Amino acid sequence: MATDTRTRMIEATALLLRRRGYHGTSLNDILSASGAPRGSLYFHFPGGKDQLVVEVTRASVAEVTERLGEALAAERDPAVAVHHIYQSVGRMLEDNEFSLGCPVAPVVLDSPGDVPDLVELCSSAFEQWIGLLREAFVRAGVPERRAQALALLAESSLEGLMVIARATRDRSSLNAVADEVAILIEQAVLAGKVAQRAETTAV
Template sequence: MATDTRTRMIEATALLIRQRGYHGTSLNDILSASAAPRGSLYFHFPGGKDQLVIEVTRASVADVTERLGAALLEERDPAVAVHHIYQSVARMLEENEFSLGCPVAPVVLDAPNDVPDLVEICRSAFEQWIGLLRQAFMRAGVPERRAQALALLVESSLEGLMVIARATRDRTPVQAVADEVAALVEQAVLAGKVARQAESAA
């Protein structure tokens, strides 16, 4: 029973943080959404709200990182992989009725600078996600500098598109940008191949 209560609190907090951010989620909100006894929070999380949010955010980041890494490794063509990622984000938004987006963006926008561990988790999350994209592009032959720029473009556009889709309650913008970004990645891969062939011929 204790484990069930702890799990409910974690799941409720994960949803609330993605919907309302760090400062917009109160202890009362968490207890109400999880149907947990008032004294249970500090029993399971002695560090209180901060410990709970840190644990939830760390788990959410790990989940996204795992899924992103798998998507990029599954498909050898990074342009196809990127297109699949955008489509996956579009489906996720539609399935949750445009109520949830990136698990760390609401935390970042809330700027909880008095919780250094939380700030570090968010910083590291974007570093990991951009790094996975950069590595995928480099494996396909895109030069490192271009690969880094493309990775930043993909991640930043996804973050912005999630906000736009939630505001408009429409997945169409995500799908439209997916085609454009995938085409850019394809061009970068082709340019890398041409450059390598020219070097080999020289």
């Protein structure tokens, strides 16, 4: 029963954070949504709300990181992989009726500067996701500097598009931009291969 209560609290907090952010999620909200007894919060999370939120966010970041890594590893062509990622995000938004987007963005926008561990965790999340994209582009032959810029472009556009899709309740913007980003990645990969061949020939 204790494990069930703890799990319910984690699941409820994860949903509330994605909808309301850190400051918009109160202890009463968590207890009400999870159906947990009032005294159970500090039993399972001695650090209170902050400990619970950090743990929930860490788990959400780990899940997204794992899925992103798997998606990029599943395709040799990073342009195809990124296109699939955009499509997957679009399906996710449709499945939850455009009520939930990135698990980290609402927390960041809520500016929880009084919780250093949470700030560091959110920063690390984007570093990891951008890093995975960059590494995939470099493996395909894109120079490091351009790979970093493309990774930033892909991640930032995806984050912004989730907001647009939720506002319009329409995933078409994700579909359109996925095509354009894929083209940019294809061009960067081709340019990288041409440059590598030129260097090899020169030697």
